[in-house]
Amino acid sequence: MGSPAPPVPLDPVREALTRVRGEDPHDxxxxxxxxxxxxxxxxxxxxxSCRATLRARRPHDDVDRLSALPVTLLRNIVSRLPGKDAARTAVLATRWRxxxxxxxxVLVDSHLLNPGSAAASGDQVARAEARRVTATVSRVLAAHPGPFRCVHLTCSYMAEFPSLLVRWFQTLSAKGVQDLVLLL
Known part of the structure; x- marks a missing residue:
């Protein structure tokens, strides 16, 4: 089952148009x-999944077993992490940089939502939070040379940024997206 990512509320222009048509924007x-x-x-x-945990040490053991793995296997592991966690591996050791x-x-925009945000609890994504996620997606797309194994964009607020969406498509095409799920 797909993961729910709530919609962004109507922007002021669409809300006004809805009222002009005699409809309730909340409906x-x-x-x-x-x-x-x-x-x-x-x-x-x-x-x-952001819910998965990765452990490299046994309790009471200071041996770093992950860094001892071959680079091919490390790359495979990092490619299976959520984007935010994959980027964080750069601080583990020089070898990981x-x-x-x-x-x-793998880039999933709903993984970029703040854990305390309303969206994390199933409410609507606040416009400011959606804009923050949209900006973060843009930074990730610019920073990573590709390819992108999987990109799920389901809670970025693109109504205000049609030219940015075009740039995203160009970037993903140029950098080789293998699996794209886009919900506007």
């Missing part, structure tokens, strides 16, 4: 929310 938002819930239900799950930039990355 329209609720309808859009139901439709998007159905869409999210049928979306494929991303190949990575360039790994995240050299592996096919």
């Amino acid at each position: 329209v938002e609720a309808l859009i929310g139901r439709i998007l819930t159905y869409i999210h239900f049928v979306l494929p799950d991303p190949p990575v 360039g790994l995240w930039r050299s592996v096919p990355l």
